[in-house]
Amino acid sequence: MQTTLTRLLGAATLASATLLAGCGGDDADTETRSIKVGTMSGPESEVMEVAVQIAPERYDLQVEIIEFTDYVSPNAALADGSLDANAFQHEPYLQSMVDDRGYDLTVAGYTFVYPIGAYSERHTDIADLPERALIALPNDPTNGGRAMILMHNAGLIELDDPENLEATPVNVVDNPNDFRFREIEAAQLPRVLPDVDLAFINNTFAQPAGLSLDDALIKEGPDSPYVNLIAVRSGDEEREEIQQLVSAYQSDEVAAKALELFDGGAVPGWE
Incomplete structure (x- = not known):
């Protein structure tokens, strides 16, 4: 009796484990790859929206835009892990934030010069x-x-x-x-x-x-050194999702949208 009951319980446990494992496998198969990127509210966000549309089509990557209205918060949010990347600043400003606040941030790719x-x-x-x-x-x-x-x-x-x-x-x-x-x-x-x-x-x-x-x-002229960039936490610049975001951004579609919105006042910094 005890042996039979033990076998029944063992079979039930195995069945439950198999069912849970199957559920877990389905979740893994359908897990969405996603990142969050910070931008300035306004036309810069509209430009990023084009990259957001390209990312899932070409890379199966979902990108959520978090908008800001000041230059300090996006780096703070990136440093504390609230964002995976931000795209709003040029390298001299990023370096000043790194020097002043000790943020461990770096460049993943370039966007535009906004004179x-x-x-x-x-x-x-x-x-x-x-x-x-x-x-x-x-x-x-x-x-x-x-x-x-x-x-x-x-x-x-x-x-x-x-x-x-x-x-x-x-x-x-x-x-x-x-x-x-x-x-x-x-x-x-x-x-x-x-x-x-x-x-x-x-x-x-x-x-x-x-x-x-x-x-x-x-x-400023077109030779301005102030090229805006996509910033990430140091070590993430080679992360697959980040490189895919950079590739989606550095596209003809994004360049065309910036030309439309800024009427020639945005010069691609990756060319």
Whole structure:
């Protein structure tokens, strides 16, 4: 009796184990490969959406976009594991975040150059800027530095080191027209444009505000070193899903969408 009962229990246990194993196998077979990528809300997200459509078709990879409106949070989210990648910054800015905050992040691939330009609703020529003109700058170190270098190159000011990518108003050694500077969060610069004489605005934020790079009084050229990139945690740059995301992004379809949205103000950085 006991032997028969033991055999019955053993058979039932084996059957249950077989059933569970079968269920587990089905789950493994149907497991979805997916990653999360952070972008800036607006046209940059629209460009990424094209890559999101390509990824499952070509690589059986699902990509979820997480949108941000500031330049600090996407790297914090990547560093703490909330994201698998982000695509919003150029290498000098990434390096500044690594140096300042100790993030262990690196480059997985390149996206576009989004030139920065100086816009004005009060003046039509850079030579028209008056004495004590109020100039708005991005308040993050590297984009503020881009603006300072552009002003130096245009002869508006003189910097102590024009090669310093993180120059600020403190680095101005000659300001013959006594220009005043106001450092403002990059996303807010289009809103303050009516209240200042000149505002340096990344094309990422200029285009959604109806500003064309053609209207900028001064602007970066196509040889700008500020190529945006896809960043990941160090060690993940060779991860299959990341390389597939990069490949999906560096496609003709994505380049065409950026051309449409930025009207020539986005230059592919992988070509």
